[in-house]
Every structure is written in C-alpha cells, then in structure tokens.
Amino acid sequence: xxxxxxxxxxxxxxxxxxxxxxxxxxxxxxxxxxxxxxxxxxxxxxxxxxxxxxxxxxxxxxxxxxxxxxxxxxxxxxxxxxxxxxxxxxxxxxxxxxxxxxxxxxxxxxxxxxxxxxxxxxxxxxxxxxxxxxxxxxxxxxxxxxxxxxxxxxxxxxxxxxxxxxxxxxxxxxxxxxxxxxxxxxxxxxxxxxxxxxxxxxxxxxxxxxxxxxxxxxxxxxxxxxxxxxxxxxxxxxxxxxxxxxxxxxxxxxxxxxxxxxxxxxxxxxxxxxxxxxxxxxxxxxxxxxxxxxxxxxxxxxxxxxxxxxxxxxxxxxxxxxxxxxxxxxxxxxxxxxxxxxxxxxxxxxxxxxxxxxxxxxxxxxxxxxxxxxxxxxxxxxxxxxxxxxxxxxxxxxxxxxxxxxxxxxxxxxxxxxxxxxxxxxxxxxxxxxxxxxxxxxxxxxxxxxxxxxxxxxxxxxxxxxxxxxxxxxxxxxxxxxxxxxxxxxxxxxxxxxxxxxxxxxxxxxxxxxxxxx
Amino acid sequence: xxxxxxxxxxxxxxxxxxxxxxxxxxxxxxxxxxxxxxxxxxxxxxxxxxxxxxxxxxxxxxxxxxxxxxxxxxxxxxxxxxxxxxxxxxxxxxxxxxxxxxxxxxxxxxxxxxxxxxxxxxxxxxxxxxxxxxxxxxxxxxxxxxxxxxxxxxxxxxxxxxxxxxxxxxxxxxxxxxxxxxxxxxxxxxxxxxxxxxxxxxxxxxxxxxxxxxxxxxxxxxxxxxxxxxxxxxxxxxxxxxxxxxxxxxxxxxxxxxxxxxxxxxxxxxxxxxxxxxxxxxxxxxxxxxxxxxxxxxxxxxxxxxxxxxxxxxxxxxxxxxxxxxxxxxxxxxxxxxxxxxxxxxxxxxxxxxxxxxxxxx
Numbered sequence: 001x002x003x004x005x006x007x008x009x010x011x012x013x014x015x016x017x018x019x020x021x022x023x024x025x026x027x028x029x030x031x032x033x034x035x036x037x038x039x040x041x042x043x044x045x046x047x048x049x050x051x052x053x054x055x056x057x058x059x060x061x062x063x064x065x066x067x068x069x070x071x072x073x074x075x076x077x078x079x080x081x082x083x084x085x086x087x088x089x090x091x092x093x094x095x096x097x098x099x100x101x102x103x104x105x106x107x108x109x110x111x112x113x114x115x116x117x118x119x120x121x122x123x124x125x126x127x128x129x130x131x132x133x134x135x136x137x138x139x140x141x142x143x144x145x146x147x148x149x150x151x152x153x154x155x156x157x158x159x160x161x162x163x164x165x166x167x168x169x170x171x172x173x174x175x176x177x178x179x180x181x182x183x184x185x186x187x188x189x190x191x192x193x194x195x196x197x198x199x200x201x202x203x204x205x206x207x208x209x210x211x212x213x214x215x216x217x218x219x220x221x222x223x224x225x226x227x228x229x230x231x232x233x234x235x236x237x238x239x240x241x242x243x244x245x246x247x248x249x250x251x252x253x254x255x256x257x258x259x260x261x262x263x264x265x266x267x268x269x270x271x272x273x274x275x276x277x278x279x280x281x282x283x284x285x286x287x288x289x290x291x292x293x294x295x296x297x298x299x300x301x302x303x304x305x306x307x308x309x310x311x312x313x314x315x316x317x318x319x320x321x322x323x324x325x326x327x328x329x330x331x332x333x334x335x336x337x338x339x340x341x342x343x344x345x346x347x348x349x350x351x352x353x354x355x356x357x358x359x360x361x362x363x364x365x366x367x368x369x370x371x372x373x374x375x376x377x378x379x380x381x382x383x384x385x386x387x388x389x390x391x392x393x394x395x396x397x398x399x400x401x402x403x404x405x406x407x408x409x410x411x412x413x414x415x416x417x418x419x420x421x422x423x424x425x426x427x428x429x430x431x432x433x434x435x436x437x438x439x440x441x442x443x444x445x446x447x448x449x450x451x452x453x454x455x456x457x458x459x460x461x462x463x464x465x466x467x468x469x470x471x472x473x474x475x476x477x478x479x480x481x482x483x484x485x486x487x488x489x490x491x492x493x494x495x496x497x498x499x500x501x502x503x504x505x506x507x508x509x510x511x512x513x514x515x516x517x518x
Numbered sequence: 519x520x521x522x523x524x525x526x527x528x529x530x531x532x533x534x535x536x537x538x539x540x541x542x543x544x545x546x547x548x549x550x551x552x553x554x555x556x557x558x559x560x561x562x563x564x565x566x567x568x569x570x571x572x573x574x575x576x577x578x579x580x581x582x583x584x585x586x587x588x589x590x591x592x593x594x595x596x597x598x599x600x601x602x603x604x605x606x607x608x609x610x611x612x613x614x615x616x617x618x619x620x621x622x623x624x625x626x627x628x629x630x631x632x633x634x635x636x637x638x639x640x641x642x643x644x645x646x647x648x649x650x651x652x653x654x655x656x657x658x659x660x661x662x663x664x665x666x667x668x669x670x671x672x673x674x675x676x677x678x679x680x681x682x683x684x685x686x687x688x689x690x691x692x693x694x695x696x697x698x699x700x701x702x703x704x705x706x707x708x709x710x711x712x713x714x715x716x717x718x719x720x721x722x723x724x725x726x727x728x729x730x731x732x733x734x735x736x737x738x739x740x741x742x743x744x745x746x747x748x749x750x751x752x753x754x755x756x757x758x759x760x761x762x763x764x765x766x767x768x769x770x771x772x773x774x775x776x777x778x779x780x781x782x783x784x785x786x787x788x789x790x791x792x793x794x795x796x797x798x799x800x801x802x803x804x805x806x807x808x809x810x811x812x813x814x815x816x817x818x819x820x821x822x823x824x825x826x827x828x829x830x831x832x833x834x835x836x837x838x839x840x841x842x843x844x845x846x847x848x849x850x851x852x853x854x855x856x857x858x859x860x861x862x863x864x865x866x867x868x869x870x871x872x873x874x875x876x877x878x879x880x
Contacts, residue, residue, distance in 0.1 A: 311739060335741040347740045352729045354800055359725055366722045369742035374722040418742065 099137025272317030292471030387416030534794020596799030604669025606779030609763030644756015731799030
C-alpha cells in the first residue's frame with residue numbers, strides 16, 4: 001500500500017480527571033482499506049474514535065487528514081471534512097422517514113421550502129447504491145429492522161460524501177445473514193476507495209473483514225498488523241497484554257478440584273437462554289466452589305450471570321436452587337434465594353450516587369426486609385464497621401455520598417453491600433476492572449477466603465489468568481454460547497482457554513469468511 | 519460572632535429553602551410597611567382564640583401544605599402528580615353529598631363517615647395513578663394529567679354538576695375551629711406533616727424512595743421492588759389530597775366543582791422546588807416543602823392584602839417565585855459570592871458569567 005494515509009493520528013494523548021484514557025497513541029487509515037481497532041473494554045477504542053471525530057479535545061498529538069493538520073471542535077466539523085460515524089446505538093431519528101433520515105440536512109430546496117420529490121429521488125438513489133433499491137424512502141424508520149436502519153445510517157454517511165467511514169460495533173445486534181449483507185456493502189465501499197474504521201468485539205468478524213489491525217491496551221498503542229501477519233492467539237495475547245509464554249507459564253498455583261460432584265449442586269441451570277443474549281446453556285455450581293466464566297466482552301458471560309440472578313427473564317430453560325425448581329424473575333427473587341450479583345457496570349447498575357456509603361451498604365439487606373422493617377441503627381453500624389474495615393475502604397467515613405469515593409473504593413462498598421446479604425452464591429462480574437493493583441489483590445484474596453468459608457462464587461473477568469488462578473472450574477463462552485468447560489488442574493493453562501476462544505467457528509455463522517479477495 | 523455560630527449560620531444559609539424563609543419574611547415586611555400593625559395578633563377575651571393576619575395565613579396554608587408534602591414524595595421517585603387538585607374536589611364532593619344525605623347537622627358519626635369516604639376515594643384514585651405508572655408503565659405526567667381531567671369529571675358526576683352545600687357542625691369545625699387558641703386546621707396539618715415525616719424517615723420508605731429516584735436501575739439490581747413503593751407513594755399523595763379537599767370545603771361547607779383545588783398542583787410543585795427537591799427526583803426534603811407551602815400561602819394573602827389587581831396577580835406571583843428560584847440557583851449564587859469575595863468594589867461593569875469547562879465523563 002503506497003498511497004498516503006487519509007487519516008494519520010500521531011502521539012495522541014487524552015486525559016480525564018485521574019485517568020489517562022489515551023497515552024501517546026498512533027493510528028493511520030488508508031483509503032480503500034478496512035482497518036479494525038481492537039482492544040479490551042476500556043482500552044481506549046471509543047476514546048480514539050471520539051478524538052478523531054471532534055467529540056473530545058486532544059491534550060497532545062496531531063491529526064492529519066489528507067496530509068493537512070486538522071483539529072475538529074465538533075462532529076459537524078469532522079463530517080464536513082468527510083469523516084462519518086455510524087454508532088452502535090444508531091444515531092438516526094426513528095420518527096422520521098427513511099428518506100428524511102438519509103437526506104437530513106441535505107434536502108433539496110426550491111423557492112418555497114423543500115422539494116420533497118427531488119429529495120426522495122436522491123434518497124432512493126443513495127439507497128440503491130447500497131443495494132437497497134427496493135426500500136421505500138417514505139416508510140418511517142422505526143418500521144424497518146435494526147439491520148436495515150444500520151444500512152440507512154451508512155447511506156446517510158455516503159450522501160455527505162464521506163471519505164472515512166467509522167463503524168462502531170455495527171454487528172452487535174445483527175444475525176448472520178444481516179452481517180453477511182453488511183459485509184458485502186463494506187467491501188463495496190472499500191473497493192470504491194472509502195477508508196473504513198471497523199470496531200467489533202467479534203474476533204471472527206474482525207478477521208473476515210479487515211485488511212489491517214491496530215491493537216490498543218490500557219490506552220496505549222500496542223501494534224499495527226496486516227491481517228495475514230498475525231494469528232488469533234497472538235492477537236488475543238496482545239489485547240490482554242500477556243505474551244504467549246507467560247500465558248503458558250501460568251496455572252501452576254491454581255486450585256485443584258478434588259470436589260465430589262455427585263452431590264446436589266447449589267445451583268443448576270438447564271438450557272437457560274434468552275433471545276439475542278445467550279443461547280441455551282447448562283451450568284452447575286456446587287457449594288463452596290469457585291466457577292470462572294472466561295470469554296471476551298460480549299461473549300455472553302454477563303448475560304448468563306444476569307439470567308442466574310434474575311436481572312433478566314430467561315425465555316428458555318430452568319434454574320434449580322438446591323435441586324428445587326425456582327423462578328428468578330427479578331433481582332429480589334435472586335437475593336431471596338441467596339444469590340447476589342455484583343454487576344460489571346458500577347455506575348449504572350451499582351452505586352446510588354447521592355446516597356451515603358452507609359445507605360449504599362445496607363440497601364440490599366434493607367430491600368430484603370421491605371421498607372416497613374427498617375434495619376435498626378445498631379445493626380447498620382455493625383454492617384458499616386465490619387465491611388469498611390474488612391474491605392479497607394478509604395475514606396472510612398460512612399456518611400459521605402458514595403459518588404465522592406474513588407472507583408476502587410466504590411467497588412469495595414458494593415462488594416460489602418452483597419456480602420452483607422449473606423449470600424450462598426456470589427456472582428462477581430469484573431470485580432477487579434478499573435481499580436489499582438493493590439485493591440485488585442485484596443479483592444482476589446477476599447474471593448479465595450469467601451470460598452474457603454463455604455460460599456460459592458462465580459468469578460467473571462476479562463483477565464484470563466486471573467480466572468485460571470482463582471477458579472476450580474472454568475466455563476468458556478464465546479459469541480453468546482458456551483464453547484467449553486474445563487475442570488481446573490495443573491495441566492490447564494490460560495493459553496488453552498485463549499485457544500478455545502480463538503478457535504474457528506464453523507457453525508456457518510460467519511459465512512463471509514469463505515470469499516475474500518486478498 | 520464566634521466560629522461555631524458562624525458555621526451554623528452558614529449551614530442554614532446553604533439550605534435550599536433558606537431563601538424561601540427569606541421570601542416569607544420579606545413579604546411580611548412589605549405588608550407591615552403598608553400597614554404597620556399587620557403583624558398584630560389579638561386574642562378574643564371570651565374564647566381565648568387568636569386572630570390576625572398571621573393566623574389567617576396559617577389557616578390558609580393547611581391545604582397547600584398537605585398537597586406539597588405528597589407532591590414532594592411523588593417527585594422524589596422521579597414522578598409528578600398533576601391530579602391532586604382534582605382529587606381534592608372529588609374528596610370535597612363526596613363528603614358534601616354524604617353530609618347532605620345524612621342531614622343531621624350535629625352528628626359526629628356523619629362527620630366521620632364523610633371523612634372516611636372522602637379519604638378512601640381519593641386514596642383509591644391515587645392508587646390507580648400508582649398502578650398505571652408502575653405496573654402499566656405509563657409516564658407519570660400523562661397518567662396524572664388524565665386523572666386530573668377524569669377526577670373533576672367524577673366530582674361533577676357525584677354532585678350532578680351542582681355546587682353542593684351541606685351543614686354539619688363537627689365537619690365545619692375542621693376548618694373553622696380552634697385548639698389551644700390556634701386554628702385547628704393548621705394544627706391538624708402540622709400533625710400530619712410530622713406523622714408523614716416520621717413514617718418516611720423512621721421506616722426505610724424514604725431511603726428506598728430516594729434510591730429509586732436517583733438510580734432506578736441500580737436500585738432494582740439491589741433488590742428494591744419499585745412497584746409497591748410507587749403505588750404506596752401515589753396512594754399517600756392521593757390521601758393527602760383528599761385531606762386537603764376536606765380542609766378546603768369545610769370552611770364554607772360548599773364544594774365548588776370547578777374552583778376547589780383548581781391549579782393547586784402548580785402551587786404544590788413550586789412549593790416542592792422552593793423547598794430544595796429537584797424535579798428529576800432523588801433526595802427530598804419535607805421540611806423544605808413545608809417552607810415552600812408557607813411561602814405560597816403568604817404570597818396568596820399578600821397579593822390580596824396589597825390590593826394587586828386580580829388580573830395582575832399571576833404576574834406578581836410569578837415575579838416573586840422567579841426571584842427566589844434565581845437566588846437558589848447555583849450559578850447565581852457562585853456569581854454573588856465571587857463578587858462578595860472581591861470585596862464590594864465601586865460599581866463596575868458587570869462581568870459575564872464565567873463559562874464553565876464542560877465536564878468530561880471519566
């Protein structure tokens with residue numbers, strides 16, 4: 001590829017209060033190429049996109065577009081320069097028609113107002129270019145499927161003559177046939193010379209569509225590779241930041257499972273699933289056992305946890321607690337059966353920001369008692385003292401609003417909230433994400449300790465070696481279904497799990513793999 | 519002034535409803551300027567009952583006080599209740615019809631029956647609001663807007679469109695009687711405010727209302743069941759509106775189906791906002807709502823006393839309220855304290871408000 005890059009970002013740094021979101025990151029985008037941006041959650045992919053499209057301002061670094069230094073102050077400016085973005089949550093107006101959405105801001109004008117006939121004709125042409133000639137531009141957008149809406153969003157980008165098209169998780173809500181159709185269009189645009197920046201957590205899709213890959217990790221540039229030059233396992237190890245040898249070396253100190261699995265499990269799920277979230281899955285958890293869920297973000301690990309807790313209603317399958325069939329339809333049901341779920345998303349699903357540390361700590365216990373039986377002050381004080389000390393929360397001031405605490409300390413308070421309910425099964429979803437190394441070790445020790453005391457734990461983490469170190473049994477998930485289950489032992493390595501995840505999926509789900517021009 | 523006293527004073531000043539109290543005092547001062555003996559309170563030597571403008575304000579404050587307390591709870595859950603005025607008139611209508619049918623002008627039993635019927639009916643209508651919001655999932659604004667229209671319709675059906683009057687002395691006593699020299703209606707209202715505050719703060723109701731108002735999703739994940747809570751809160755709001763309706767109709771023993779409780783929901787929302795509860799829900803202050811309600815009552819009386827022409831009344835009211843809201847706003851307060859910190863310099867051209875840098879999400 002000897003053409004000059006259409007976009008070149010050099011030494012990009014962006015700092016948010018207390019966090020370096022991007023640290024000296026380089027990125028280039030060539031015309032006529034699909035370039036995938038890869039990295040774990042929080043690696044800085046979205047931040048980089050937002051830096052390019054003018055949502056965030058750079059703290060340092062330069063952006064060259066067609067060789068000229070640019071600094072966009074808004075997405076409108078970036079669009080005017082030919083950079084269009086199609087987000088995961090489609091940014092169109094569902095109450096307008098398809099044609100209005102395609103042409104919004106570019107309507108054809110005549111002397112009195114808008115020439116709707118000409119506008120719709122242009123919209124039809126734009127849609128036809130993407131093979132959507134049959135779609136009536138007068139239909140309301142909300143009446144067509146999500147996949148079609150995605151394509152409408154791309155048509156809209158093409159109307160503004162975008163030279164750079166950014167697709168952020170475009171396939172997350174599409175089925176296999178829709179993905180194939182989308183990929184056809186992406187290839188067509190690429191062959192017309194559009195530069196495409198593709199972000200997806202489906203590795204198979206990334207390998208199917210990309211010409212070039214850039215990996216970010218913890219806000220740093222990890223490497224840029226041509227698709228043919230790197231294999232999946234290496235790519236995953238770059239994303240999670242452990243080299244292959246280190247991954248292999250791990251797994252010497254992990255728990256060996258000498259557990260009797262003939263007894264009644266604490267929790268059994270048979271064929272539990274939910275459309276669009278998780279394909280029917282079986283799982284057992286025995287008393288005092290630590291079960292790890294390994295898998296990348298979006299693999300179904302959080303979806304499974306939510307079904308086991310009752311946060312979402314399953315539409316297939318059955319959950320048994322101590323052998324008894326149970327219906328877990330709300331989180332309150334989960335708590336009543338001794339299941340607690342510390343969520344992955346601390347801000348939206350965890351803390352009640354304006355309430356104090358004390359109120360946040362006692363909330364789940366109080367919810368279990370109902371509002372009419374308030375927890376006596378003395379018992380509140382006991383819970384507060386016990387967990388603030390045990391989890392080493394700083395500052396240890398129970399009457400401060402929780403939103404004033406650091407992320408790691410909020411996480412500890414939330415852990416305390418769940419422990420205070422005395423659960424028999426504690427589900428920890430990414431409990432160590434976004435917190436410093438010291439707090440991470442404390443939480444890992446805590447998990448081992450709890451299991452030693454007889455509590456069952458489901459441990460979910462993107463850091464595979466962490467799962468291997470803590471779990472007796474490892475359930476591996478990928479693309480919304482369980483792909484394997486390993487009983488941990490000296491022979492089990494993180495590498496083995498990475499290979500399970502990286503393994504080719506021949507279930508016809510990723511048909512576009514077969515035809516590739518390269 | 520020593521340090522402790524100073525920090526106490528600054529604590530009071532920082533309270534959201536501080537400016538509501540200032541507003542009440544300023545209005546009373548205005549009235550005193552117009553008529554120096556405005557604040558005078560006289561005692562009827564025969565009965566020991568107090569009389570005067572202040573006493574009138576207390577009496578007038580009772581219904582709005584009830585409505586404001588209920589509204590504060592509903593708003594804290596992230597909702598709103600526009601139907602309170604209509605629930606008032608339903609309660610008023612049903613009690614008047616019952617008393618008229620009972621006939622006996624001195625029966626305490628009839629009074630209790632009317633009271634029970636009024637509160638039960640308004641409570642049921644409040645519960646209907648709650649069910650529509652929490653079970654059916656309608657927006658609170660739309661739900662209670664419909665109830666606002668339907669309620670007044672129900673009241674007209676109950677009275678066959680007439681402004682029904684009745685006579686029953688025990689019922690009349692509620693609005694016009696005295697206890698310990700003070701208007702009974704005000705004492706009853708304050709007792710109910712105290713009771714509601716105790717129930718809300720001594721049980722875990724307040725905590726849970728705030729939790730679902732601040733972050734409904736996280737509250738659900740923590741096992742809070744929002745359904746029952748929301749139904750209870752709208753039911754409490756309905757019962758309080760019913761009490762306000764009884765207060766309103768018992769003073770003249772007549773229900774005016776088109777005027778009773780008309781637009782009181784707007785006054786109540788203002789009272790809640792002046793009291794420092796944000797309309798987006800979350801932390802609430804019943805004390806603040808009480809101050810807000812007292813301010814609205816004082817304002818209503820002042821408008822009449824100052825002889826503001828009835829056509830200018832809404833504008834005058836709006837002007838007073840906007841000033842208080844401005845004084846409460848964070849931006850204006852930062853601006854004022856910054857100017858004060860610079861000392862009070864000779865008049866300078868007013869500087870534009872500093873443009874705050876957009877906060878970046880972490």
